[in-house]
Amino acid sequence: MGLEQIAFIVISLLALGLAGRAFLKIKNTIALGKEVALEKNPAERWKNTILVALGQKKMFKRWIPAIFHLFIYVAFLFTSLELIEIFIDGFTGQHRALAPMLGGFYTFIISLIEILSVLALIATVIFLWRRNLLKVPRLVKSEMDGWPTLDANIILILEIFLVCAVFLMNGTDIVLQGLDDPHYVKTGNFAITSWLGPMLFGGLDQSTLVVLERVGWWMHILTVFAFLNYLPISKHLHIFLAFPNVYFSRLSSRGEIENMPAIMNEVKSMMGLIPETEASMDEELPEFGAKDIFDLNWTNIMNAYACTECGRCTDVCPANSTGKKLSPRKIMMDIRDRATEVKANLESNDDQYKLDADKALDSTNYTDGKSLFDYISKEEIHACTTCNACVEACPIMINPLDPILALRRYEILTESAGPSEWLPMFTSVENSGSVWQVPNTREDWITS
Amino acid sequence: MNVKTMAQYAAEGKSPEVVFWVGCAGSFDARAQKVTKAFVNILNKAEIEFAILGNEESCTGDPARRAGNEFVFQMTAIQNVETLNGYNIKNIVTACPHCFNTLKNEYPALGGDYNVVHHTQYINQLFESGKLQVEGGAFKGKKITYHDSCYMGRVNGVYTVPRKLLQSLDIELVEMKRCKTKGLCCGAGGAQMFKEDEPGDKRINIERVEEALGTGAEIVAANCPFCLTMLGDGITAKDKQDAVSVYDISELIVQAIN
Structure with a gap:
């Protein structure tokens, strides 16, 4: 076994192991949310997944970014095929093991990857330009300052690296094939590197070419490994999470806000509609709504990790576009940041986070003196008109409205706080059955 | 009655x-x-x-x-x-x-x-069952823009029926840039109707009314009592109440069936 082979095996196992651990951690962070009864309709769910996640249907509401995004997306899918060969070669010490086996089909696939890589490169440059020079408004809002913008640029630059690696690897290979070294199996003419390779690398001496080919090959796989390990700390996780996110998105009407059976039964029992024993309200005053990530549904937390911060939600938010503090994207980013913080604290096993010092540290025995309200201000959640524009806009069916309403419920039901102007409305609905304090004569309009 | x-x-x-x-x-x-x-x-x-x-x-x-x-x-x-x-x-x-x-x-x-x-x-x-017919052309040729309410539009997916009713009046329907699935809220939903706006640059109804006025329509048609209030207030704030009126679709239809 050669030194290169050993290096590959060690690096692969290390990279995949580390990435696997990080992905598992995210899965466990999402599981910190509440269980939720999802409507069972696999046919509808798969249809959504195929149309919206795989088929990018909702992306095409804005076709310019959609087309360029499609270039990168399809290039990513096909370049992943190339990884199969890289792994075979890396583990067995062969060179382009699939070429003799697949013949003309191999030439076709690699050519397709090359063409897609060029398109992806164009798209990447355009995305960098839109973000950094054109400054498309939704990409430069205040919540994008600092890390989120750097994060986006790092991903785009990694993509450029990957494309360069593909062309370096294939371009030098093509030239080496022409030098009749038997190690470099004949692959047929690739669409781009068959002319780009000789143009860039023709005339270099063979030993330099051999080194450059290896540099390209290693740069390719190392970029992939770097990318894989970067994903869990990046907004770019959407490339995987978009799929389960769409699959598990709610199927019931957008118009229905999640019912609260505990309160419904309490009210029914107060009205004498059901016996008191059926109303399962605890003696101690229970908490309603969401204060922290443990009170959100797990799907809300998955939404947060799936968000790629494109800002289509914030761009269409009526509150945000009239200068209010609310940004649906920021709500999702805050939930993710808070969930990540809580998970890190839980994993630290530090006694300071225990609510009860005698019990083990876990999600039911946790406090760090903070909550979602340290990330999301009341002013933000008060500004929402529940217009559903954000829900409609999200290309991967994230629902920012859901957690906003859960936070409102906490503020109103558990804290008995909230905008004081709402109090007269609550009181008059409760007392006179109308949103305004008027004498209860709902028929006066007939004669007025 | x-x-x-x-x-x-x-x-x-x-x-x-x-x-x-x-x-x-x-x-x-x-x-x-x-x-x-x-x-x-x-x-x-x-x-x-x-x-x-x-x-x-x-x-x-x-x-x-x-x-x-x-x-x-x-x-x-x-x-x-x-x-x-x-x-x-x-x-x-x-x-x-x-x-x-x-x-x-x-x-x-x-x-x-x-x-x-x-x-x-x-x-x-x-109309479809023949129990009502549109008669006369009280609004013939008038330029009307339609404001989708969030709760009929995006929330319940009703976009074509209100437009069909308006078009039966032989009017010129002009759309705002943000319409149908992209319709902009009037600012009243989510209990905003019952409180002041949070601090910001502008009230949402003003933003919407500016867009409606931009179409050059003489009538803004709506289908929600809260939208009517918000749009009406916005038009008054813009001092355009003499030139542009806000009506519920039924208020237009009732004039065309008598």
């Missing part, structure tokens, strides 16, 4: 074809009362046997629930479900998209299953 309450029908041992859910705005708000009357005139003209609940009707609870007050929502909603089920009511029509949404989508979880339609859908059914 011929209006009977559900209690009157019950006393006579009869049941109406449909219950007209008037809603708080339709009952008490002076502007929305005009819509209520316009719709009743349409129902009378089509000779529909309908009932209102009168004082037995309560707020559906939409703003309380969206503000986060589930207790108040449940109290009023369960009361309504009891009333509706008590009369064995199956068909409901309402001129308020918020009432429509809550009755249709939220009451089933509380034990209330009804066939709920919005008044624009109901009027469309009257």
Whole structure:
């Protein structure tokens, strides 16, 4: 076994192991949310997944970014095929093991990857330009300052690296094939590197070419490994999470806000509609709504990790576009940041986070003196008109409205706080059955 | 105007074809009362046997629930479900998209299953069944823009029926840039109607009215009492109340069927 082979095996196992651990951690962070009864309709769910996640249907509401995004997306899918060969070669010490086996089909696939890589490169440059020079408004809002913008640029630059690696690897290979070294199996003419390779690398001496080919090959796989390990700390996780996110998105009407059976039964029992024993309200005053990530549904937390911060939600938010503090994207980013913080604290096993010092540290025995309200201000959640524009806009069916309403419920039901102007409305609905304090004569309009 | 309450029908041992859910705005708000009357005139003209609940009707609870007050929502909603089920009511029509949404989508979880339609859908059914015909061209050629309410539009996916009604008036329908699925909220939803805006650069209704005025339309048509208020206030704030009017679709239709 050669030194290169050993290096590959060690690096692969290390990279995949580390990435696997990080992905598992995210899965466990999402599981910190509440269980939720999802409507069972696999046919509808798969249809959504195929149309919206795989088929990018909702992306095409804005076709310019959609087309360029499609270039990168399809290039990513096909370049992943190339990884199969890289792994075979890396583990067995062969060179382009699939070429003799697949013949003309191999030439076709690699050519397709090359063409897609060029398109992806164009798209990447355009995305960098839109973000950094054109400054498309939704990409430069205040919540994008600092890390989120750097994060986006790092991903785009990694993509450029990957494309360069593909062309370096294939371009030098093509030239080496022409030098009749038997190690470099004949692959047929690739669409781009068959002319780009000789143009860039023709005339270099063979030993330099051999080194450059290896540099390209290693740069390719190392970029992939770097990318894989970067994903869990990046907004770019959407490339995987978009799929389960769409699959598990709610199927019931957008118009229905999640019912609260505990309160419904309490009210029914107060009205004498059901016996008191059926109303399962605890003696101690229970908490309603969401204060922290443990009170959100797990799907809300998955939404947060799936968000790629494109800002289509914030761009269409009526509150945000009239200068209010609310940004649906920021709500999702805050939930993710808070969930990540809580998970890190839980994993630290530090006694300071225990609510009860005698019990083990876990999600039911946790406090760090903070909550979602340290990330999301009341002013933000008060500004929402529940217009559903954000829900409609999200290309991967994230629902920012859901957690906003859960936070409102906490503020109103558990804290008995909230905008004081709402109090007269609550009181008059409760007392006179109308949103305004008027004498209860709902028929006066007939004669007025 | 011929209006009977559900209690009157019950006393006579009869049941109406449909219950007209008037809603708080339709009952008490002076502007929305005009819509209520316009719709009743349409129902009378089509000779529909309908009932209102009168004082037995309560707020559906939409703003309380969206503000986060589930207790108040449940109290009023369960009361309504009891009333509706008590009369064995199956068909409901309402001129308020918020009432429509809550009755249709939220009451089933509380034990209330009804066939709920919005008044624009109901009027469309009257046209389709031949019970009503548009006569005369009171609005012929007029430039009208239509404001999608969030709760009929994005939330319940009703975009074509209101437009179809407007087009039956032989008008010139001009769309705002943000329409249909991209329609901009008037600013009243989510219980915003009952509080001041959070600090910002502009009120949402002003943003929407600027867009409506930009179309050059003489009439802004809406389908929601809260949108009517917000758009009306916005137009007044822009001092355009003499040039541009805001109407509910039923207020336009009622003038074309007489």
